[in-house]
Amino acid sequence: MIKRAISEELLDCCTEYPVITVFGPRQSGKTVLVLENFPDKPYYLLEDPDTRQAAEMDPRGFLGQMKEGAVLDEIQRVPALLSYIQGIVDKAQQPGMFILTGSHQPDLHKAISQSLAGRTALLTLLPFSLEELQQFQSEWDAYDLIVKGAFPRLHEKNLKPERFFNGYLQTYVERDVRALINLKDLNCFQHFLTLLAGRISQVINYTSLSNDTGVSATTIKNWISVLKASYVVFELPPFFENIRERVVKSPKLYFTDTGLAAFLLGIRTAEQAARDPLRGGLYENLIILEIMKYRLNQGRRPDLYFFRDTHGSEVDLLIREEGKLFPVEIKSSATFSKSFLKGIERFRGLTSNCRADGAVLYNGDQQFQVKDVHFFNLLKHHKLS
DSSP states (O other): OOOOTTHHHHHHHTTTOSEEEEEOOTTSSHHHHHHHHOTTSOEEETTSHHHHHHHHHOHHHHHHTOTTOEEEESGGGSTTHHHHHHHHHHHHOOTTOEEEEESOHHHHHHHHHHHOTTTEEEEEOOSOOHHHHTTTOSOOOHHHHHHHOOOHHHHHTTOOHHHHHHHHIIIIIHHHHHHHSOOSOHHHHHHHHHHHHHTTTSBOOHHHHHHHHTSOHHHHHHHHHHHHHTTSEEEEOBOOTTOOSOBOOSOEEEESOHHHHHHHTTOOSHHHHHHSTTHHHHHHHHHHHHHHHHHHTTTOOOOEEEEEBTTSOEEEEEEEETTEEEEEEEOOOSSOOGGGGHHHHHHHTTOTTBOSOEEEEOSSSOOEEETTEEEEOTTTTOOOO
């Protein structure tokens, strides 16, 4: 069994907060994580019809049997429990009582902000990080990892990616989407998902997506909100603070697992991914996702951005650290080019908040430094904090 990198942060939180809430997509390993770290706590799955009915009919009585707390899995199924949990933990004043997990972000966040503000630590568990995947094999080819993705069950059971993602798409994505919105045309939504995968790492253009799918821009915004709520996609916000130039102020979009994006695009092998016109976007998604996982597993806010001005100058990733921005360019190429530095150099001249150093994360084998910018392959050589 793979030890999850977030475990240390989870246990530390239990010494400070009476409630710990673990968010994340379905099949990211939330249940296994909490059961491994809290084997002695009673466990209740609120997706089980009988358990959910008992919790809904008599929430006080349901929670009353948990004198020392419990693990409540998929708490978004019975959000009314949160108000009762508030009363219990306020009275007990005991850290680490309740461990909650949830997959639907907005409703759960809203309920927690109303009932458990200041009483719960919030963690996000995404599929396996590279550090965790290296417990299966020490080295990974970028394109093989793009196609296979990082969902735990896929690796632990050595499942075929195509079969896994076909089932995941139907069982989880479509079910969660139907639960959050009144979806009338599933085929149209599936077409939209494929179009979205084709726009990976691009600035979101609602009008273009609307024209290509035949639904309104408002509907497109709602659908993207639902996919974000179910942890299928995430947005990378633009950075434009204290920048006098005209800059792009719309976010870029990425998938929470590259394997799902590759499946939607019909990419089935690493060789196919390496030749695909979208390989640059998929590689960028893979690297940004890895950096995000590293920070989330430490219990930190991602604080990740990108920069692009109207002249076409761009920095793929900006990492905020202690008020300063660490610039990162991400290139799928295995060969060095001086042009990789242009975006970083341009950004340094626009703001005083940029650090003097930076990084180019490319797909080559060598490590070297040019003008205080470090070149290396994140999958082979370094962790980037």
